[in-house]
Amino acid sequence: MIGMNLKVDVDPRRIGVVALRVIRQLKRDRRTIGLITFAPIVLMILFGYALSGDMSGVTLGLVDGGGHDVLKAHLEGIKDFNILYLGSESDAERLVSEGRLNGAVVLEPGEVRVLLDATSIQISNTILAAAQAGAQEEMAKLLESLASLPSQGAKSGDMSGDVNLIVTRYLFGYDLEMMDTVGPAILGLVVFFFTFINASISFIRERSQGTLEKFMVSPLSRVEMVSGYVLGFSLFTLLQSTTTLLVVTYGFGVPMRGNPLTALAVVLLLGAGALVLGSFFSNFARSEFQVVQFIPLIITPQIVLCGVWWPLQSVPEFIRPISYILPLTYAGDALRSVMLKGAGVTDILYPDLVALGVFFLVFFLAATLMLRREVG
Amino acid sequence: MASDKSAQSPAVSARGVDKSFGRIKVLDDLTVDIPRGVTYCLLGPNGSGKTTFIRAIVGMLKLNGGDLTVLGQPVSQVQTIYSRIGYMTQHKALYPDLTLQENLEFFAGLYSIEKQERERRITDLLDMVNLLEHRHRLAGDLSGGMYQRLSLACTLIHEPELLLLDEPTVGVDPRLRQTFWDYFDRLTSQGKTVLITTHLMDEAEKCKIVGYMRAGRMTAVGSPDEIKRLAGLKPRLELWLKEPEKDAARLKDLGYEIDSVDIAEGLVRIRLQSHDRIKGLLEEVAPLDMRLKEPTLEEAFLRLSEAA
Numbered sequence: 001m002i003g004m005n006l007k008v009d010v011d012p013r014r015i016g017v018v019a020l021r022v023i024r025q026l027k028r029d030r031r032t033i034g035l036i037t038f039a040p041i042v043l044m045i046l047f048g049y050a051l052s053g054d055m056s057g058v059t060l061g062l063v064d065g066g067g068h069d070v071l072k073a074h075l076e077g078i079k080d081f082n083i084l085y086l087g088s089e090s091d092a093e094r095l096v097s098e099g100r101l102n103g104a105v106v107l108e109p110g111e112v113r114v115l116l117d118a119t120s121i122q123i124s125n126t127i128l129a130a131a132q133a134g135a136q137e138e139m140a141k142l143l144e145s146l147a148s149l150p151s152q153g154a155k156s157g158d159m160s161g162d163v164n165l166i167v168t169r170y171l172f173g174y175d176l177e178m179m180d181t182v183g184p185a186i187l188g189l190v191v192f193f194f195t196f197i198n199a200s201i202s203f204i205r206e207r208s209q210g211t212l213e214k215f216m217v218s219p220l221s222r223v224e225m226v227s228g229y230v231l232g233f234s235l236f237t238l239l240q241s242t243t244t245l246l247v248v249t250y251g252f253g254v255p256m257r258g259n260p261l262t263a264l265a266v267v268l269l270l271g272a273g274a275l276v277l278g279s280f281f282s283n284f285a286r287s288e289f290q291v292v293q294f295i296p297l298i299i300t301p302q303i304v305l306c307g308v309w310w311p312l313q314s315v316p317e318f319i320r321p322i323s324y325i326l327p328l329t330y331a332g333d334a335l336r337s338v339m340l341k342g343a344g345v346t347d348i349l350y351p352d353l354v355a356l357g358v359f360f361l362v363f364f365l366a367a368t369l370m371l372r373r374e375v376g
Numbered sequence: 377m378a379s380d381k382s383a384q385s386p387a388v389s390a391r392g393v394d395k396s397f398g399r400i401k402v403l404d405d406l407t408v409d410i411p412r413g414v415t416y417c418l419l420g421p422n423g424s425g426k427t428t429f430i431r432a433i434v435g436m437l438k439l440n441g442g443d444l445t446v447l448g449q450p451v452s453q454v455q456t457i458y459s460r461i462g463y464m465t466q467h468k469a470l471y472p473d474l475t476l477q478e479n480l481e482f483f484a485g486l487y488s489i490e491k492q493e494r495e496r497r498i499t500d501l502l503d504m505v506n507l508l509e510h511r512h513r514l515a516g517d518l519s520g521g522m523y524q525r526l527s528l529a530c531t532l533i534h535e536p537e538l539l540l541l542d543e544p545t546v547g548v549d550p551r552l553r554q555t556f557w558d559y560f561d562r563l564t565s566q567g568k569t570v571l572i573t574t575h576l577m578d579e580a581e582k583c584k585i586v587g588y589m590r591a592g593r594m595t596a597v598g599s600p601d602e603i604k605r606l607a608g609l610k611p612r613l614e615l616w617l618k619e620p621e622k623d624a625a626r627l628k629d630l631g632y633e634i635d636s637v638d639i640a641e642g643l644v645r646i647r648l649q650s651h652d653r654i655k656g657l658l659e660e661v662a663p664l665d666m667r668l669k670e671p672t673l674e675e676a677f678l679r680l681s682e683a684a
Contacts, residue, residue: 017485025473210467217434217463218486 010227014220018228022202026236032198036236040190040244044252047182047309058123059084061092061104061115068107070141074134075105081130089113103127183254184263184335185308187244188328191237191267192274193299199233199278200291207282212371222368226279230272230364237271238264249339257342263335265345269353270331273360279367302328330355385448387412387538387569388433393442395428395592402428404592406442410571410585415560417580418573419677420589426573427466429589430540433571434463447538459487462536466543468527472516476507476526479515480533487534494533501529504559506552521547528556539563539570545579557582577674588677596680600673607679609671610647613654616665620644623661630660 026032059082064072076083084101086092092104096115102123106113114131116124206212215225241264248254256263281298285291305315306328315323323329334352337343345353388410395403402425410416418426431437433446435454444451447460454461470479477498484494502508505525510518515526524547531539539560545553557579560570564584572583580586581600588596588603596606612635617623624637624644632653635645642664648654654668 011488013488014486017482020485021471021474021478021482024478025471028473208467209471210465210469211471213436213465213467214463214469214483215486216436217458217461218483219459219488220486 009221010223011219014224015228015231018220018225019231022229022232023235025202026198026232033236036190036194036240037243039194040186040240041247041251043186043190044183044244044247047186057082058102058126059100060127061086061095061101063087063089063092063104063106065106065108067109068112068134068138070138071105071112071131071134072107074137075130078130089115105131180254180340181308181336183248183252184339185306185328185332187241187248187263187267188270188331188335189303189306190244191241191271192302192328192331194240195233195237195271195274196278196281196298197291197295198236199229199275200282200285200294201288202229203279203282204285204288204291208287222371225371226276226364226368229279230275233275234268234271237268241267241271254339256339258338258344262343262345262348263338266331266334266338266348266353266356269356269360270327273327273356273363276360276363276367280363280370283370302326305329306332308332325359327356327359330359385445386410387447388571389443389445390429390432391443393429393432393444394440395425395432395437396440402592403432403439406592406594408587408594408597410569410587412569413564413567414584415564415570415572415582417583417586418571418589419575419577419580419586419673421681424589425592426589427542428592430463430542430571430573433540434458434461459534460537462531462534462539464527464531464539464541464544466546468523470515470523470527470530473514475512475514476502476518477511479526479530483530484533489534497533497535501532504555505529506555521549521552524548525552537568539568541570541572543573543575545574545576553579577672577677580673586673588680590681596677603673603680604671604676607671607676607683609676609679610649611651611671612669613646613648613657614667614669615644615646615661615663616642617644617661617663618642626660627657630656632657 058080060075061084062072062075063086075081084095086095086104089104089106092101092106092115095101096104096117099117102117104115105127106115112131112135114128116127203212206215245256245260245263249256277298281294282291285294301322304310305312305319305323305326307315307323308328312320312323312329330352334343334348334356337348337352341347386409388408390406390408393403393406394401404425406425406429418429420426428437432439432444432451433454435446435451439451446454447457449457471482474482480498480501481494484497489497498511499508502511505528507518507522507525507529510522515523518526524544528541528544531541545556548556560572563570572579574580584599585597586600586603587594596603598606610633615623620637620639620642624634627644627646628634633647633649635647637644646657
């Protein structure tokens with residue numbers, strides 16, 4: 001029955017008419033323009049720095065049993081650590097268990113032991129990461145000196161490849177690396193969030209001001225209407241993602257190893273998905289107020305489960321299927337691949353682009369089918 | 377051939393149309409023909425089903441029963457003729473954040489009207505609704521009545537054959553309302569059909585045909601005069617006489633229906649069967665003064681409602 005009413009003739013000119021109207025309306029809405037431009041910067045600062053793991057005032061005990069000068073120098077070089085030099089491991093153990101130290105590193109010629117207070121995972125991870133980084137640095141130095149020995153021959157060549165790999169990773173520094181993973185995801189999140197909200201409010205308005213009913217009695221088909229919206233909003237998605245990309249790359253130094261156009265294409269596809277999702281959910285809201293109430297339901301799971309701030313591996317297995325149907329999971333992955341690893345379109349085609357495409361198509365169909373329902 | 381046939385069919389034809397929302401019957405065995413080329417008024421109290429009927433005509437409601445054809449098409453196919461229908465809802469369906477020009481451009485665009493033609497129509501319509509000077513203002517800045525006028529202009533932009541106007545003159549001042557009616561007359565003289573819902577009796581008087589709806593049924597259909605006759609209302613003649621009692625008695629004997637006699641005022645009220653009996657009456661009595669009072673539609677509908 002619904003299929004019968006679904007007009008399928010599509011006239012690109014009518015899509016253009018709707019798109020032009022959407023652009024004219026958004027253009028006049030200066031507050032929204034300001035918001036979509038500056039919100040990414042605010043979010044970037046919030047997520048990027050607050051979650052960066054950059055902790056100051058970590059108190060670390062150091063028991064120097066000798067043999068790890070590089071590692072020791074590395075730890076001493078971290079300005080956020082307050083280092084307390086201790087005489088023995090038992091002292092360290094006592095102070096950690098009393099809570100007077102956040103952790104301790106025991107250096108001995110044969111072994112490095114890290115004592116941690118497991119009640120604070122973030123601090124423990126910071127200390128562990130610092131110790132591992134120091135150890136890698138030490139290993140790198142060691143391999144370098146081995147490679148310089150003439151007798152090692154061809155084998156040393158292979159190893160120097162490994163050394164370079166470690167050294168490269170290492171150059172990011174710990175703080176920036178967190179920013180790198182967060183940056184591309186914020187790009188996706190910001191676009192998804194604002195497009196979803198703007199689109200669902202626009203559709204609510206079409207309904208409440210009666211224009212939707214008028215559309216229904218015009219040659220404009222539902223497919224044309226939703227397509228016009230996608231087209232019109234895409235211009236703003238483009239504007240928003242370009243500014244966000246510039247802020248991410250120039251302002252926060254996140255690398256852009258791949259083609260920026262590929263990254264923009266990913267964001268546009270994500271934005272189109274957010275738009276049709278917003279259009280679909282607008283059918284379940286009666287007012288703009290109610291749309292805002294969808295945020296915890298629609299947006300928060302994306303943030304929590306998309307695998308950027310908390311890895312997918314840490315998401316309980318029974319919830320993980322949800323992660324795999326959320327578009328931000330794929331967009332985040334695709335953006336990180338493009339920006340950090342220099343991936344091209346073919347590299348991210350499956351599963352990322354395919355998943356985003358399927359998400360868009362499913363909700364495009366759902367949105368167009370739902371549009372008529374309430375009226376009839 | 378098919379189009380010839382459909383051109384002769386009524387603009388809207390309903391046969392036993394039923395529509396319920398839950399247990400409430402909103403259209404109940406509604407049968408009516410709305411001929412082409414007329415202004416047709418749907419009149420009736422709130423909740424009588426006027427708006428529901430209009431929404432049924434544009435195919436927005438799934439009917440529970442009956443047959444409905446629009447411009448010769450069954451209502452299930454009505455979407456194929458949307459470009460020939462103009463629909464103005466009670467919501468003033470416009471974009472407040474667009475200018476008048478942009479609103480009209482947008483609706484013209486939906487009907488694929490070419491640019492030059494579009495500009496001509498926009499200018500004409502804005503002139504008709506007296507908003508030409510506000511062309512580049514935001515619609516949201518307009519007053520209620522102006523907004524209503526713009527909404528009408530947007531509905532007319534594609535020059536529809538069948539205009540469905542749900543309370544189109546709410547908030548429009550009387551002078552401009554007259555302009556609307558003149559425009560509607562112009563449209564009907566071009567063979568277009570204008571279907572209007574209204575609460576205003578004086579507006580209904582201006583329509584060629586009035587359909588009185590009550591509880592989802594059409595209880596009376598006809599020209600305003602026919603409706604009054606149908607309600608059994610007759611014109612009233614008020615006569616100021618020197619000898620009211622005597623004259624009243626004589627007129628009664630001659631078969632005139634005496635409504636009331638006011639001796640103090642010298643006033644006799646008579647219900648006339650038809651206007652041509654006035655001449656004969658004046659041959660019998662010589663009033664000092666007289667006044668003819670036509671029944672109003674309002675009286676007619678009150679009478680009809682009571683009867684129902």
